[in-house]
Amino acid sequence: MTDDGPDPFTNLFEAPAKFARALFQPAAEALAPDGLGDAGLSPQDMQHWAEVGAKLQSMWAQYQAEQLANPQALAPYLDPSRWMQMAEDWYKQMPIANPAEQQALLQEGIALWQQVLGQYGLTGDAPPAAEPELPRKDRRFADPRWRAHPAFALIHQTYLFLAERVTEMVDRMEDLPEDKREQLRFTTRSITEAVSPANFPLLNPVVMERTLETRGDNLVRGMEHLLADLRRGQLSHVDADAFKLGENIAVTPGKVVHETPLYQLIQYSPSTDTVMETPLVIFPPWINRFYILDLNPKKSFVKWAVDQGVTVFMVSWKSAGASMKDVIWDDYVRAQIDAIDHIRARLGVKSVHAIGYCVAGTTLAATLAILQRRGVADKVRSATFFTAQVDFEKAGELLNFIDDQQLGLVKAMSQDGYLDGRYMAATFNMLRGTDLIWNYVVNNYLLGEDYPVFDLLHWNGDVTNLPAKWHQQYLRDLYRDNRLVEPDELVVDNTPVDLGIVETPTYVQAGKEDHIAPAESVWRITEHFKGPLKFVLAGSGHIAGVVNPPGSGKYQYWLNDGAPRTLAEFRAGAVEHPGSWWPDWIEWLRTQDSATVPAAGKRKPGGKGDSVIEDAPGRYVATR
Structure with missing residues (x-):
């Protein structure tokens, strides 16, 4: 806790069951119909969730204390303010605030939602399809769970639609030198990749299901990985301890x-x-x-x-x-x-x-x-x-x-x-x-x-x-x-x-x-x-x-x-x-x-x- 308000991880992790039942109860039931159930959680489950929340808050508090003691520990290129500034500069260049653009996006978005919901029989036009056919495909959303429930289908289809249209805006912008257009294309792609719903636990059905299955233990392991990377100032791709020079890499005599x-x-x-x-x-x-x-x-x-x-x-x-x-x-x-x-x-x-x-x-x-x-x-x-x-x-x-x-x-x-x-x-x-x-x-x-x-x-x-x-x-x-x-x-x-x-x-x-x-x-x-x-x-x-x-x-x-x-x-x-x-x-x-x-x-x-x-x-x- 700080004077600025509760730690953001408190709201996210102290009551995952409450989140799953109250905010995404239909999705949670679709993912784990025998998980929470109408009778609620057992005392053992409640205790486990409380322990998970405490661990996450403790790890985050310890890391925050380390940063306060050594404000230079975070590498400057990992400073979130830098990326926020990049996003702000990007937004100023984009014609997103144009009323005509907004109206066109809204109309096309409504049509997309009707098309997607129609696949699940929710528009009254036709019965639900045995295998929903969604208009946009992307390997980030290839897992069947992104299509198993209309909520997640709408989430990722809307994201793909907006990412597609924003990219097209860059191509249509007038009086923009080609080198600046390429730079804006790159920035647009970087930002749209970052805001993919797959990257957020509350929007990703695969993550939600894993969280329910492990009763939050995946989040504890994930926090350990995240904090280790923040401390070393670099994203890890592999287990670095698995390799040693001269033994299993760089071994030619x-x-x-x-x-x-x-x-x-x-x-x-x-x-x-x-x-x-x-x-x-x-x-x-x-x-x-x-x-x-x-x-x-x-x-x-x-x-x-x-x-x-x-x-x-x-x-x-x-x-x-x-x-x-x-x-x-x-x-x-x-x-x-x-x-x-x-x-x-x-x-x-x-x-x-x-x-x-x-x-x-x-x-x-x-x-x-x-x-x-x-x-x-x-x-x-x-x-x-x-x-x-x-x-x-x-x-x-x-x-x-x-x-x-x-x-x-x-x-x-x-x-x-x-x-x-x-x-x-x-x-x-x-x-x-x-x-x-x-x-x-x-x-x-x-x-x-x-x-x-x-x-x-x-x-x-x-x-x-x-x-x-x-x-x-x-x-x-x-x-x-x-x-x-x-x-x-x-x-x-x-x-x-x-x-x-x-x-x-x-x-x-x-x-x-x-x-x-x-x-x-x-x-x-x-x-x-x-x-x-x-x-x-x-x-x-x-x-x-x-x-x-x-x-x-x-x-x-x-x-x-x-x-x-x-x-x-x-x-x-x-x-x-x-x-x-x-x-x-x-x-x-x-x-x-x-x-x-x-x-x-x-x-x-x-x-x-x-x-x-x-x-x-x-x-x-x-x-x-």
């Missing part, structure tokens, strides 16, 4: 053979008697942990490549702290060149194959241009790009986060010289709010379900901090101003960058359903590089489109042996191939350099006379 304050270099142990003479170095994005490419032996791209006879090196970037406050993009380019040179010297080879994933692919493109300008392009025999962008004109929904207001907000969150990785995690989750936010709110908080054990989702939540100066530079120079594709517009490591001079043979992979690096944006690299290039369009998105081992038998990929000038032309003439694109890539890699050597000497890291730092996966990947 290898050694850390080189390190700098910015990265460690891992060399993996060979599994074949001979290996390709030209080694491979992988540059993963430093906005995530490298082990997305080494989740477990069945999914690991690293292990698969090693088994194909490739000497594989992996860069493991260090999560930023205050000591990295002056790190900029130039430092990451220099780090890539340093890794390439170290591998060449270590193995006594002329060149390496290189892979750049996402932002590290963007950086690899700049690295190739710099090496070409300096006359040492032969240090990289071939380059492969996993869902990487160089031209950001069509960069998708992330463009909604790079206006001056958003850049100012990011800067304000980076007072210690680095951006907390939880902000980036929240941003990427918002791109798929239904799947990565609200689905877990319902399952973990409302239904009180146990967290799943899923390595991919564990990796998704294993965040890394970003150097503030680099992050601002990246968002401003690349995403907002798109300067990388302007010849010599950017100078990196004292060298002008011109992608148009890159002659390195290149393999480019894009994800058909990628929402972070859209295929159309990834395609643009084909319009800038000068050398031979092969483009493959893989099924699925930014992660599953890349991490798709041949043994899984999932998805497909498309190739076009012609000379398409656009992605649309590529798709029109492409041939679909089932399964993983990895075998196509390894075949392409071997055509670049087919020479092999024995897997001996320093090809076996940590062998006799080879000084190494530590076992893979190394310390940096565990740095928080």
